[in-house]
Amino acid sequence: MMDYQANDGAISECPVDEFAVFAELGGDFSDTLKRMASESVLYTAAESIYVAGTNARHLYILRDGHVKLFKSTINGKDQIIRIVKPGEIFGFDGLVDTVYNHSAVPLKHAKACRIPVERLRLLGAQRPEVERLIMVRCIKELQHADERLLELGAKRSAERLASFLISWCEATPADRWTPLVLSRLEIAQLLGLTIETVSRFFAQWKRDEVVEERNQAIRILDQKRLKTVAESRA
């Protein structure tokens, strides 16, 4: 957390054993992985981690910060596919394809550990658990995508926004402030809306004392009310 400003883009050894992902592989495994020289990289906002269509060389594990994965239409509209949170894997494409199928950019900043796919392949040959772990993570992602498809396809704007806020804050204990790392634009691109509609609902809910917002952080005041909105019963 404290070394962000220091070494942007710096590459160092990645303490793999810290990650929940590989935790279950046990100590000797992380030694193996370390020897394979997986790297830890820092990114600042606006610098791409990878770009759709470019060579997919690494699998990433997010250590700190947030990453947005997005795709763009030919006309330049962006859709955010997923917000990656610490501990999660992203950049699966390289395991199957030669190029990435979406782009990855940090929200504010991000620290990620990356492993070259060819090394991962070698590793997978020795330790089949690796592929099992990735499979499990991948299935989880798929379930998450199912849910997002339901949101985008079957819910109206207020419902999407409400359930976004609920799920965004669910990690933090109730009545605590949650940093809102996303801009209005990014929320809009995540939910398939415009900046203005996002802004309007936020304003309304702040007036109605359903949520509070203060220096890039939000707090849900009336969880119950927000839930009824999310289920379109208001």
Add this chain to the structure above:
Amino acid sequence: MMDYQANDGAISECPVDEFAVFAELGGDFSDTLKRMASESVLYTAAESIYVAGTNARHLYILRDGHVKLFKSTINGKDQIIRIVKPGEIFGFDGLVDTVYNHSAVPLKHAKACRIPVERLRLLGAQRPEVERLIMVRCIKELQHADERLLELGAKRSAERLASFLISWCEATPADRWTPLVLSRLEIAQLLGLTIETVSRFFAQWKRDEVVEERNQAIRILDQKRLKTVAESRA
């Protein structure tokens, strides 16, 4: 194809070696799998293959027909997540969770091969390639989901409908009829629209001789035109 009417719901030995999925595992593997008594099951439209929230006991491979995977909101709106085509795997949930996270129903009819997850687990222990194969398939699904999220989040109705038609027909050679296994309602639920809007665009394109429709089948007459619509340049 010819034995549908005969034994609905019948269960028989599944000729696993026919599947592209496990083809690369070689002959001795499919023997193993056969001995594990994976089953082949026939389904008719309207009978569920599995229901969201129920015990996730099997992994499925579709042999013939089409299956729709869908989720429902609390208010009863359905969103189709994916249309499964022959050769594809579905029902990954059991490998990670105890229950299914969406429901699966055949479109018209379907013939699927299913493998109990616990057997798959045993098998995975012996033959790590199995999990690698599932991982690969799963990543493909994830890419597909990314694309669908872009469609639903960033495109207007005509664009969604046009690119749906294009992708639906892309398997069949140009100027040949493609069976349209989906009802208007199902197309609407897939694209996050209403029956009426689907119907209206179809009608318009038929008038403009962009597409033709005849007994449950469609044919694209003006691919180029449809593509410009899909990219919202018309």
Add this chain to the structure above:
DNA sequence: CGACGAGTTGATCAGTGTCAACTGCCGTGG
């Protein structure tokens, strides 16, 4: 023959997008 379900079409309305003006904040440079 009649009833029902799927699909079509029209009229109307509501929800969001679009466009534009305005505020407030922050960093830059004179």
Add this chain to the structure above:
DNA sequence: CCACGGCAGTTGACACTGATCAACTCGTCG
């Protein structure tokens, strides 16, 4: 140090897409 410019966000007026409601056709099946 202040002024300016620019960017993020807000708010209002308006337009338009797509949903809703309703009537009607057509084909199928009892």
